[in-house]
Amino acid sequence: MPIGKEVGAFTSSVTSMTKSTDAAGNHVFVINVEGTVSGGWSGAVVGSLTGSTADFTTGTYTADFSAYLADGQVLTGIGSGAFGTQGTHQWQLNGIAVISEGSRVATEGTLELANRSYNGKMFAIT
Numbered sequence: 001m002p003i004g005k006e007v008g009a010f011t012s013s014v015t016s017m018t019k020s021t022d023a024a025g026n027h028v029f030v031i032n033v034e035g036t037v038s039g040g041w042s043g044a045v046v047g048s049l050t051g052s053t054a055d056f057t058t059g060t061y062t063a064d065f066s067a068y069l070a071d072g073q074v075l076t077g078i079g080s081g082a083f084g085t086q087g088t089h090q091w092q093l094n095g096i097a098v099i100s101e102g103s104r105v106a107t108e109g110t111l112e113l114a115n116r117s118y119n120g121k122m123f124a125i126t
Contacts, residue, residue, distance in 0.1 A: 004124035008039035014116035
């Protein structure tokens with residue numbers, strides 16, 4: 001499953017964040033974002049990330065999003081991956097997403113908890 005060329009980028013702001021603890025003692029975050037996507041797709045995007053971590057340094061996440069493209073098309077996607085600390089109050093997220101039009105993309109992004117942003121890139125999976 002080779003990773004191909006960059007097919008898009010996203011910039012977003014965190015609109016809300018909740019934190020809870022599950023029965024196993026893991027810290028669970030639900031992070032809602034809204035922003036824009038550019039590159040191969042262009043338009044507005046909204047989504048939710050749900051992350052779980054035992055130690056605040058590594059963990060896993062799932063993602064669910066919708067993109068409202070400039071051409072009137074609506075794309076949805078679901079994904080999952082892993083994250084680790086990248087700096088002070090920053091998580092590096094790396095994952096895979098399946099898009100409603102059939103494509104799959106590798107994603108990499110930085111969630112900056114202090115300034116409440118999530119920005120990154122998408123790459124074709126060939």
